[in-house]
Amino acid sequence: MINGFKVITLCGSTRFKEEFLETQKRLTLEGNVVITVGLFGHSGDDVVWTEGVKDMLDRQHLAKIDLADEIFVINVGGYIGDSTRREIAYAEFKGKSITYLESCIKPSLYDNYAALGELHDAGRISDEDFEEAGRDFDEKRKAAIAEYNACQGPWPYQWKNIDAVVCGILQQHGHISIDYHDIKDLYDLDCVYEVRIKGKGANDEEQLQSIIDTIRSEYQAQLHSSKKVVVTLCGSSDPSGLLEKLADCMEGLNAVWQTRRLFAEVKEMELSIIFVL
Numbered sequence: 568m569i570n571g572f573k574v575i576t577l578c579g580s581t582r583f584k585e586e587f588l589e590t591q592k593r594l595t596l597e598g599n600v601v602i603t604v605g606l607f608g609h610s611g612d613d614v615v616w617t618e619g620v621k622d623m624l625d626r627q628h629l630a631k632i633d634l635a636d637e638i639f640v641i642n643v644g645g646y647i648g649d650s651t652r653r654e655i656a657y658a659e660f661k662g663k664s665i666t667y668l669e670s671c672i673k674p675s676l677y678d679n680y681a682a683l684g685e686l687h688d689a690g691r692i693s694d695e696d697f698e699e700a701g702r703d704f705d706e707k708r709k710a711a712i713a714e715y716n717a718c719q720g721p722w723p724y725q726w727k728n729i730d731a732v733v734c735g736i737l738q739q740h741g742h743i744s745i746d747y748h749d750i751k752d753l754y755d756l757d758c759v760y761e762v763r764i765k766g767k768g769a770n771d772e773e774q775l776q777s778i779i780d781t782i783r784s785e786y787q788a789q790l791h792s793s794k795k796v797v798v799t800l801c802g803s804s805d806p807s808g809l810l811e812k813l814a815d816c817m818e819g820l821n822a823v824w825q826t827r828r829l830f831a832e833v834k835e836m837e838l839s840i841i842f843v844l
Contacts, residue, residue, distance in 0.1 A: 568636060569600055576602040576631045578654045579641030579668075582609035586641050590668065594639065602631045625650060626691055629657055637664035645671050656682035657692070660700050680704045762786060766836035771802060774836040775809050779816045782840075789842055796822045797841040813838075 568574070575594055577587055584607045594601045606612040606624065614620060628650075632638055638658045640651065647655070656679035658665055674682070680700065687697040764781050766774025782790070790796060800813060810824050 572598060572600045573637065574600045574602065574635045575637045575639050576628075576635035577604065577641060578628070578632075578638050578651050578658075579643075580609060580646060580648045580651060581607040581612075583641050583643045584610040586643050586668065590639060590641060602635060604628070628654060629686075629691060632658050632661065632663060635663055637666060640665065640667045642667050642669050642671055645669060647671070652678070653682045653686050655679070657686060660696075660703065676704060676707050761839060761841045764838045764840070766802075766838070771809065771836060774802075775812060778836065778838050779813065782816055782838075786840065790817060790820060790840070793842040794821065796820055797839075798822050798824050799839040799841075800836070801839070802836040 577590060579587065581587070581604055587603060587607070591601050591603050604624075605627075606614065608616060608621065608624075632654060635658075638654065640647065640655060642651075652674065655665060655674055659674075659679050660683055683692065683697060683700045686692045687694070692700075764778050767777040768774040796817070798813070798817070800810060802809075814822075814824065
């Protein structure tokens with residue numbers, strides 16, 4: 568804050584010159600001090616591409632983020648380029664608030680840490696800052712896993728199954744994360760949905776057969792129209808030996824197969840199928 572005014576730095580591709588100017592005007596009229604780019608390299612300011620200038624401007628923009636309370640990302644059509652991706656990671660590391668022009672899936676912990684690594688390799692953040700970023704990454708990763716595992720109730724909290732998140736859904740969409748908020752965003756965008764099928768019968772074999780019968784009668788069309796599925800079979804005994812039989816009824820699918828052993832008192836076998844559209 569400066570004299571009671573919040574300071575906001577604009578970030579984004581300079582191809583969106585008009586959106587930068589409109590956002591600068593709007594945020595200024597809302598009572599903020601707005602810091603923006605000095606040149607629009609993708610919109611006619613060709614001097615940006617002369618030797619040394621782009622690197623200097625990128626370093627300068629990190630300094631502008633240091634001055635800000637918040638960054639505002641101009642992500643028209645969801646577009647975020649490499650420079651902006653690194654600026655978002657830097658702002659997150661520096662504890663700045665981040666607002667986006669358009670809704671989007673936010674960068675994961677892994678995305679941000681990788682981007683900070685790129686800044687470090689380019690000499691734009693110090694060894695000390697990168698070491699601090701590594702410690703911060705570890706703490707946030709552990710906290711996210713602990714929060715995920717502690718939650719119960721409606722989606723995205725019902726499965727204590729980090730592997731399904733890491734190996735399945737976000738990987739399909741190019742995101743590697745253990746942040747369940749990212750999964751919720753995908754659900755909200757109708758990119759993924761989940762069904763659960765409980766087994767019926769006196770033993771594992773009977774329960775598995777009832778699950779297979781349900782899949783064949785109710786979910787064959789959805790399965791074969793999906794880009795990828797994450798299949799998690801849960802049972803009180805080790806269910807891994809049953810995956811081969813289950814896979815037979817899903818032949819030809821792009822699937823991630825997983826098993827999870829439940830507590831001994833849980834007798835019903837259960838199948839989760841997450842469809843990635």
